[in-house]
Amino acid sequence: MSNNKKSISLLVFNNFKNDSRVLKESISLKNAGFEIEVIAHNDKGFEIEEIVQGVIVKRVSYLDRKTATTLDKAIAYFKYIIAALRETKNVDFIHCNDLNTLPIGYIAKKILRRKTKIVYDAHEYETELDNVNGFPKKISKIAERILIKSADRVITVSDSIAKEYKRLYPKIELPELILNCPPKTIIKNRDIFRETFSLAEDTTIFLFQGNLCQGRGIETTIDAFRLTPNKKNIIIIMGYGVLEDEIKKIAATESNVFFHEAVPQLELLKYTSSADFGILFYENSCLNHYFCSPNKMFEYIMAEIPVIISDLYEMKKIINKYKVGLIAENTSAEGFLKTIEEANQLDRQEIKSNLLIAKELFNWEIQEKKLIELYKNL
Numbered sequence: 001m002s003n004n005k006k007s008i009s010l011l012v013f014n015n016f017k018n019d020s021r022v023l024k025e026s027i028s029l030k031n032a033g034f035e036i037e038v039i040a041h042n043d044k045g046f047e048i049e050e051i052v053q054g055v056i057v058k059r060v061s062y063l064d065r066k067t068a069t070t071l072d073k074a075i076a077y078f079k080y081i082i083a084a085l086r087e088t089k090n091v092d093f094i095h096c097n098d099l100n101t102l103p104i105g106y107i108a109k110k111i112l113r114r115k116t117k118i119v120y121d122a123h124e125y126e127t128e129l130d131n132v133n134g135f136p137k138k139i140s141k142i143a144e145r146i147l148i149k150s151a152d153r154v155i156t157v158s159d160s161i162a163k164e165y166k167r168l169y170p171k172i173e174l175p176e177l178i179l180n181c182p183p184k185t186i187i188k189n190r191d192i193f194r195e196t197f198s199l200a201e202d203t204t205i206f207l208f209q210g211n212l213c214q215g216r217g218i219e220t221t222i223d224a225f226r227l228t229p230n231k232k233n234i235i236i237i238m239g240y241g242v243l244e245d246e247i248k249k250i251a252a253t254e255s256n257v258f259f260h261e262a263v264p265q266l267e268l269l270k271y272t273s274s275a276d277f278g279i280l281f282y283e284n285s286c287l288n289h290y291f292c293s294p295n296k297m298f299e300y301i302m303a304e305i306p307v308i309i310s311d312l313y314e315m316k317k318i319i320n321k322y323k324v325g326l327i328a329e330n331t332s333a334e335g336f337l338k339t340i341e342e343a344n345q346l347d348r349q350e351i352k353s354n355l356l357i358a359k360e361l362f363n364w365e366i367q368e369k370k371l372i373e374l375y376k377n378l
Contacts, residue, residue, distance in 0.1 A: 005035040008093040008375070011084055011101035013077070016040035016057055020265050020295065021123060021180050022097055026055040028368035029375065037091075039084050041076070058087060081107070088116065093375065095119045096151075099126040099144055106150040117378050120151040122175070125161045128287035130215040148172060153374055158314045160291035176374050180295035182302045184363040185269050192274040193236055197258050203232045204344060206308070207275035209268070210296050212241030215289065217281030217310060219243075222250055222257055223333035224340060231256045233340055236275065238262065272303035277343055280309045281328065281336065293318070298362045300325075304355045306346060308339055322358040324351060 008029055012022050016038055030036040042048060042059035044066070049058050060083035063076035077100070084104045088094050094116050096102045105118035127141045145168075148154065154175040156162050162175040193205055208221060218237065225235040237247050238260040251259040263271055272278065278300030282289045293314045300307045307325035309315045319325045326346070328339040 005033060006093070006375075007035040007037070007091040008095055009084075009088040009091045010036065010038045010095040010097060011088075011104055012038065012040050012097045013080060013100045014041055015043040015046050015059065016052070017046070018262075018265070019097075020182075023052065023055065023265075024183070024364050024368070025095070025121075025178075025371060027053060028364070028371060030055060032372045032375070034093075034375065037087075039087050041080055060084060060087065085112070089114075091116060093117050093119060093378065095121060097121045098123055099140060099147070102144070102147040102150070106147045109150045117152045118150050119153050119155060119374070119378070120148060121155040121178075122161065122165070123157055123180070125164065125286075125288040125291055130283075130286040130288060132286075145169070152378055155371075155374070158291050158293040160314050164287075164291070176370060178367050178371055179293060179298065179362065181298040181362045181364050181367055182269065182295070184359070184365050185302050187269070187273045187302075187304050190270055190274045192271050193258075193260070194274070196260070197236075199234065200232070203234050204277070205275040206233065206235045206277045206279055206340065206343075207238065207272065207300075207305070208235065208279045208281070209238045209272060209299070210294075212237065212239045212243040212247060214243070215283050215285055217283050217331070218247070220283075220331065220333050220336060221279055221281050222247070222254075224336040225256050226254060227333055227337050228256070228340060230341075233344070234258060235279070236260055238271065269299065269303045272299055273305065275303075275305055277325075278303070278305050278307050280307060280315065281331075282310055282312055282315075283331070284310065284312060290314075301355055301358050301362055304352065304359065306343065306348075306351050306355070308343060318358075318362075322361075323354045324358050 010022055010026055012019055026036050026038055036055055038057045040057055040059045042062045044064040046059055061076045061079040081104055094105045096105045102120055108114045108116050109118055127144055148169055154172055155178050156175045157180050162177050166174045234256040236258045240262040248259050251257045280297055290313050297307055309327055310331055311327055311329050316327055319327055326339055328336050
């Protein structure tokens with residue numbers, strides 16, 4: 001990297017294909033005058049180096065995640081650390097996205113004694129992730145407690161997580177809250193889903209978009225739509241993940257359950273806005289879920305569709321304060337079915353007005369100002 005600009009390496013232990021947060025951060029910091037490079041992990045079918053929306057992306061190490069064994073993953077992770085340390089040798093800042101890249105910042109600063117400054121961007125409540133228990137959870141807690149000492153600033157994605165980090169690690173500054181909001185978007189009237197699936201005009205479209213995995217309440221959501229006597233209430237599940245094949249099979253047999261492949265991030269809100277409601281039915285299975293403020297919630301708001309959520313603390317604060325949706329207090333399929341029926345009774349004009357107000361508050365343009373200010377202060 002050149003010497004006339006401050007340089008930032010953003011580290012991600014993924015292939016960077018669907019990491020919208022890191023892409024937004026990279027573009028914002030590049031536009032603010034920093035020299036940016038993303039150090040991602042290589043995977044089958046990806047280029048070693050490419051430019052994504054003006055951002056240089058380098059992929060190091062290699063792992064075919066579909067066939068990798070536990071040993072393969074461990075070796076690939078070790079190689080990634082070594083390669084990332086080499087790639088970040090002369091940068092001014094290392095931006096560590098999630099706990100798995102924080103060891104690189106720690107080694108660079110505490111062991112190799114580089115003058116590089118470290119930013120730790122915790123996209124999740126890292127030590128309280130779903131399905132991380134027992135020995136792995138203890139290791140993650142110990143690791144974060146040690147490694148976070150290398151961070152000059154900490155960033156996170158919800159107010160509750162920021163407060164928890166300050167409580168757990170009193171010597172750090174209160175983490176900067178950078179919500180994972182989409183860029184401000186003008187919504188044009190589209191009807192992509194009705195056209196794609198040949199749906200009648202009087203159907204009510206409920207949408208779940210995102211990672212199709214356990215813990216997101218997808219199975220319960222589908223069960224609720226199976227139970228509904230009103231088959232004009234339909235659910236479209238759009239995304240990718242381990243539940244994809246199972247969802248396709250169900251969609252083939254249920255008249256009001258549909259599957260749609262994931263779409264590029266730049267096209268996403270065009271599809272989102274053609275639904276009537278957005279669903280976020282995360283299970284209350286861990287503190288990470290309880291305190292989460294998912295980007296999908298802000299995407300629904302930006303697309304100007306009401307949000308239906310499960311009874312989780314951070315999401316509930318936004319729904320209650322801005323009146324942009326409904327909260328399903330009962331997490332059973334029967335309880336969610338009741339919420340679906342309530343959704344059809346909402347004053348759509350009133351909630352539309354509330355959504356227009358909320359999208360002016362929850363957009364990337366506001367968040368990027370905080371991010372840029374943080375780096376300039378460092």
